[in-house]
Amino acid sequence: MRVHIATDHAAFELKNYLVQRLEEAGHEVVDHGAHEYVATDDYPGYVIPCAEAVVAEGTLGIVLGGSGNGEQIAANKVRGVRAALAYNPEIAKLSRQHNDANILSLGGRMQSLEEAWAMVETFLDTPFSGDERHQRRIDQIAQYEA
Secondary structure (H helix, E strand, C coil): CEEEEEECHHHHHHHHHHHHHHHHCCCEEEECCCCCCCCCCCCHHHHHHHHHHHHHHCCEEEEEECCCHHHHHHHHCCCCCCEEECCCHHHHHHHHHCCCCCEEEEECCCCCHHHHHHHHHHHHHCCCCCCHHHHHHHHHHHHHHC
């Protein structure tokens, strides 16, 4: 699967770890940066192009920051994005099953590397349920967005 990923300085180590794990798992990773650690960089410049690519390609993405909150907000400004902030694998799973989330947001300072990988694996491996009630709600959000 092709997976887009982006972060600023706050989750630089986590991004590099996840890129390696994703590639080891056979995924094609598109890294939108940051490509070097710069303590004063800003996440919108990385997250928004990542989110745009996810929508354009109809694939999945991961955005990272210190808490993941700002990155989720920035990603959700891109039309067609449904970014979910997760803090455990169950939330990552439900974001796919119920919300058909196409971007997972994680905080680089909120969990261990292995815990983050567990959420990413769950997110990527979980399909949207397709249940009518969930699709109806997603359609309502998309209608408002348009």
